[in-house]
Amino acid sequence: GDSVTQMEGPVTLSEEAFLTINCTYTATGYPSLFWYVQYPGEGLQLLLKATKADDKGSNKGFEATYRKETTSFHLEKGSVQVSDSAVYFCALSDRGGGFKTIFGAGTRLFVKA
Amino acid sequence: SAVISQKPSRDICQRGTSLTIQCQVDSQVTMMFWYRQQPGQSLTLIATANQGSEATYESGFVIDKFPISRPNLTFSTLTVSNMSPEDSSIYLCSVLGEGGGQETQYFGPGTRLLVL
Numbered sequence: 707g708d709s710v711t712q713m714e715g716p717v718t719l720s721e722e723a724f725l726t727i728n729c730t731y732t733a734t735g736y737p738s739l740f741w742y743v744q745y746p747g748e749g750l751q752l753l754l755k756a757t758k759a760d761d762k763g764s765n766k767g768f769e770a771t772y773r774k775e776t777t778s779f780h781l782e783k784g785s786v787q788v789s790d791s792a793v794y795f796c797a798l799s800d801r802g803g804g805f806k807t808i809f810g811a812g813t814r815l816f817v818k819a
Numbered sequence: 820s821a822v823i824s825q826k827p828s829r830d831i832c833q834r835g836t837s838l839t840i841q842c843q844v845d846s847q848v849t850m851m852f853w854y855r856q857q858p859g860q861s862l863t864l865i866a867t868a869n870q871g872s873e874a875t876y877e878s879g880f881v882i883d884k885f886p887i888s889r890p891n892l893t894f895s896t897l898t899v900s901n902m903s904p905e906d907s908s909i910y911l912c913s914v915l916g917e918g919g920g921q922e923t924q925y926f927g928p929g930t931r932l933l934v935l
Binding site for chain 1: 862877927
């Protein structure tokens with residue numbers, strides 16, 4: 707079945723450092739790909755998404771490009787802030803799979819001042 | 820967009836009891852889902868709530884333990900039956916709605932359940 711694998715955390719960075727969180731997927735169809743963020747004590751929020759190959763999703767300085775050839779959707783940010791400390795989930799949703807969203811294990815990010 | 824509310828927002832329950840969680844959406848939606856997020860874990864889909872028919876459960880989840888109702892296109896309930904401490908989780912309602920001209924999945928704020 708469909709699955710999502712993302713790099714294990716926690717990831718600890720200093721403020722203004724470059725962030726990459728790796729995410730790869732397996733899917734039988736042509737899924738949409740997502741990054742969700744969960745700030746401490748809060749609910750899940752959609753950060754960005756891409757619905758087809760070579761699409762780039764972006765929001766709040768974060769970017770991710772849908773790479774079909776490498777089945778990847780890595781999350782990047784050029785300069786992280788303390789306020790970016792959260793858990794980040796990579797996910798996919800496949801129309802052929804009944805629109806169910808499959809989540810990765812999550813990667814916790816700590817940003818130090 | 821779709822705005823989702825859940826009740827209760829949190830609860831502490833005794834083992835062996837049951838809790839019903841309500842999910843209300845501010846617009847009619849075709850697809851509603853229930854997820855569980857155990858402490859420090861990712862989200863796992865419990866079931867798809869089908870309007871007017873029995874829910875579709877994922878592997879590892881059964882109707883006797885997690886009965887679901889969906890009487891209309893804006894409301895659903897999830898019951899956690901005969902609870903044990905292992906059921907302590909955040910339970911999230913999710914819907915598929917229209918956002919920016921595309922189908923978008925929205926999540927409710929979650930219900931934090933602690934079973935003693």
